Amino acid sequence: MKVFQIILGLWLTAVIVCAYVFPIVPEITGWYQYPVIPGLEEKARILFFHVPLAWTSVVGFLVSVFFAVRYLRAKKLDDDIRSSSAAGLGLLFCALTTLTGAIWAKFSWGSFWNWDPRETSIFVLLLIYGAYFALRSSIQEDEKRATLAAVYAIIAGVTMPFLMFVMPRIIESLHPDPIINTKGKVSMNSTMLVVFLSSLAGFTGLFFWIYSLKVRLARLESGRSTEGA
Amino acid sequence: MSGRGFIGITAAVFRKDTSSELRTRYALNALFLFTVTTLSIILFSFQSATVPTQVHAGLLWVLIFFAAMSGLSRAFITEEDRGTILLLKLSTISTPVFYGKLLFNVLLLLALTTVLTVLYALVVPGFAVEGLWTLCTALFLGTVGLASASTIIGALIAKANARGTLYPVLSFPIVLPLLLTVIRATTTAMENPSWGAASGEYRVLLSYIVVINAASYLVFDFIWKD
Numbered sequence: 001m002k003v004f005q006i007i008l009g010l011w012l013t014a015v016i017v018c019a020y021v022f023p024i025v026p027e028i029t030g031w032y033q034y035p036v037i038p039g040l041e042e043k044a045r046i047l048f049f050h051v052p053l054a055w056t057s058v059v060g061f062l063v064s065v066f067f068a069v070r071y072l073r074a075k076k077l078d079d080d081i082r083s084s085s086a087a088g089l090g091l092l093f094c095a096l097t098t099l100t101g102a103i104w105a106k107f108s109w110g111s112f113w114n115w116d117p118r119e120t121s122i123f124v125l126l127l128i129y130g131a132y133f134a135l136r137s138s139i140q141e142d143e144k145r146a147t148l149a150a151v152y153a154i155i156a157g158v159t160m161p162f163l164m165f166v167m168p169r170i171i172e173s174l175h176p177d178p179i180i181n182t183k184g185k186v187s188m189n190s191t192m193l194v195v196f197l198s199s200l201a202g203f204t205g206l207f208f209w210i211y212s213l214k215v216r217l218a219r220l221e222s223g224r225s226t227e228g229a
Numbered sequence: 230m231s232g233r234g235f236i237g238i239t240a241a242v243f244r245k246d247t248s249s250e251l252r253t254r255y256a257l258n259a260l261f262l263f264t265v266t267t268l269s270i271i272l273f274s275f276q277s278a279t280v281p282t283q284v285h286a287g288l289l290w291v292l293i294f295f296a297a298m299s300g301l302s303r304a305f306i307t308e309e310d311r312g313t314i315l316l317l318k319l320s321t322i323s324t325p326v327f328y329g330k331l332l333f334n335v336l337l338l339l340a341l342t343t344v345l346t347v348l349y350a351l352v353v354p355g356f357a358v359e360g361l362w363t364l365c366t367a368l369f370l371g372t373v374g375l376a377s378a379s380t381i382i383g384a385l386i387a388k389a390n391a392r393g394t395l396y397p398v399l400s401f402p403i404v405l406p407l408l409l410t411v412i413r414a415t416t417t418a419m420e421n422p423s424w425g426a427a428s429g430e431y432r433v434l435l436s437y438i439v440v441i442n443a444a445s446y447l448v449f450d451f452i453w454k455d
Contacts, residue, residue, distance in 0.1 A: 072451050120409075127402040134398055138389045147455050148385055151448045155381060155403060158444040159437070162406035166433055 008209060012202045018195045019048040028189065035189050043107055048196055050100040052203035057097050057125065058164075059207060060090025065157040068150035080146035081222060083153065084136065085214040089207060091129040097122055121163040128156045142222075238321050242329025246304065247336075256337065260300045264345055267292050268352055275353065285356050286415035289349055290408055293375065296341055298397045301379040304330040305387035323453040327384065327445065334383075335376040342372045356419075363418035363427050370434035371411035377438060378404045381445040384452050407437050 024034045024042060034044065067083035070076075101119065102112040113119060135152055139145040233241065250256055271288060308314040317326060346368060350356050358364050382400045386392045414430035421427075 072448070124402050124405050127405075131399045131402055134395060135385075135389060138395055140390075144388060144455055147451055148388055151385055151452055152399065154448055155385075155441070155444050158440050159403050159406055162433070162437060162440075167406060167409060 004205075005209065008202070008205050011198070012206065015048065015195060015199045015202050019045055019199065022191070022195075031191060034192050043104065044192075046100060046104050048199045050097065050104055051196070052200045053093050053097040053100060054122065055200055056203045056207045057090050057094035057122075059204060060086050060093055060211075061125065061128075061157070061160070063211070064090060065153050068153040068157075071146055071150045072154075075143075077142060077146060077222070078219070080142075080150065081218045082215055083146075083150060085211060085218055087129060087132055087153070089211055089214060091126075091133070093207070094122065094126050094129060098126060117167050121167065124163050125160075128160075132156070235325050238325035239328045239332065242317075242321070242326050243332045246330065246333040250333075250337075256300045256303055260296055260337075260341055261344075263296055263299055264292070264341070264348065267295070268345075268348060272352060277354075279355050282357075282419040283412075283416050285353070286412050286419060289346065289415065290371070290412050292345055292349070293338075293342055293372070294404070294408060295397075296345065297338055297375050297379050298400060300341065301334050301338065301376065302383040302386060302392065302396045304334055304380065305384045306392060309387045318453070323450050324446065326453070327380070327449045330384075331377060331380045331442075331445075334380045335373055338372050338376040338379075339369070342368055358419055359422040360418045360424060360426065362424045363421070364415065366424070366431060367411055367414035367418055367427065367434075370431060370438065371407065371414070374407045374411075374434055374438045374441065375404055377441045377445065378407065381441070381449065384449065388452065388455060403441075407434065410434055410437070 022032050022034055024036055024044065026036050028035060063086035064083045067079045067086065071079035071083060101122065105114065105116075105119070106112045132149060132152060136145055136149050139148060271292075305314075308317060346364075350358070379400060382396065382403065386396050386399065389395060410430050410433045414427040414434070417427040417430070
């Protein structure tokens with residue numbers, strides 16, 4: 001665990017240094033240079049943080065749904081602890097995604113929020129997380145809370161593909177705003193791609209490290225509350 | 230009851246809910262008054278202003294959504310409140326109960342949507358429809374999808390506390406893809422006379438209905454036995 005933390009720390013430091021120090025030049029002459037992406041220029045650097053954050057918030061949601069299904073199959077409260085811990089972290093990453101996305105949108109499109117399909121789907125993910133925790137806090141008994149929260153996570157999970165994949169296709173025809181993700185990936189060079197993928201891996205590692213801490217903490221807390229009762 | 234098949238139990242639950250609703254008229258009266266109240270608020274706020282078609286489509290679905298939120302949660306909550314849920318659990322198996330309630334909710338919401346849309350078209354100035362069949366298809370598919378999502382969330386919420394406030398909070402993110410699609414289909418119906426103009430939306434709505442019902446079928450057992 002110690003080794004993992006040290007590697008993770010060094011890894012993310014390297015990603016941050018690469019993301020901010022490497023110059024963006026029109027003509028590539030060295031391996032350490034990024035190409036100019038038309039319409040993004042220096043703003044392209046937020047790509048290394050915003051997209052991994054969004055990715056991680058979706059990973060958090062998927063982990064939560066996975067353990068929700070496992071809870072319903074085996075009815076072990078430990079799976080509920082894992083499910084809700086993943087959802088809590090997903091909420092944090094989702095809020096950060098919304099924030100970085102709004103900043104990016106302000107400097108790229110001129111306003112903090114303009115209901116682009118991607119913005120809509122991240123907003124709904126935020127709402128789902130909010131509703132999930134509102135539901136959890138309204139139920140007292142552990143088993144009942146775990147079951148109902150798991151059911152809600154699964155129902156929300158099956159409707160997510162509509163927002164993620166179907167809505168952007170449909171709304172795009174009305175609003176021809178460029179969707180940054182596809183646009184950015186087309187014009188990335190290999191250096192940029194390597195840093196981007198390393199950032200993705202680094203943030204995923206960060207997620208699972210905080211997640212394991214959170215699960216251990218939640219287990220201790222649930223143990224203490226049953227002893228006290 | 231054990232002698233009946235799946236469809237028999239579904240029909241029995243549906244008949245029970247329908248006759249109990251027709252006796253008390255609780256949901257029907259409340260929903261009718263809700264419709265009148267919200268429509269008059271819209272009329273007062275519009276005054277004589279002309280509004281674009283997209284606003285009409287959006288407003289109509291805001292009305293239907295909140296009407297569904299105030300009326301459809303009762304299907305399972307009444308069973309909990311009257312204490313009849315234990316008898317229902319003893320005498321039947323779970324899945325047909327869900328489908329009986331679903332059928333009841335779908336019909337209730339279809340009736341409500343019909344009344345709402347007709348009243349809206351009659352009362353609100355500037356609401357003109359080009360493609361009547363597009364509108365009917367969109368309203369039908371949207372209503373069935375909304376009723377399906379509301380029924381499973383209603384079953385969930387019946388077990389929780391603070392139901393009244395929680396119900397729209399839980400439902401909104403689930404039905405948002407449906408609402409966005411159906412509002413687009415309704416806008417198309419008001420602008421374009423051809424039925425096929427919204428075929429992409431029909432497909433999304435249909436797959437939404439299939440997905441939400443499949444998920445409900447899989448998870449309802451866990452809510453019911455809890």
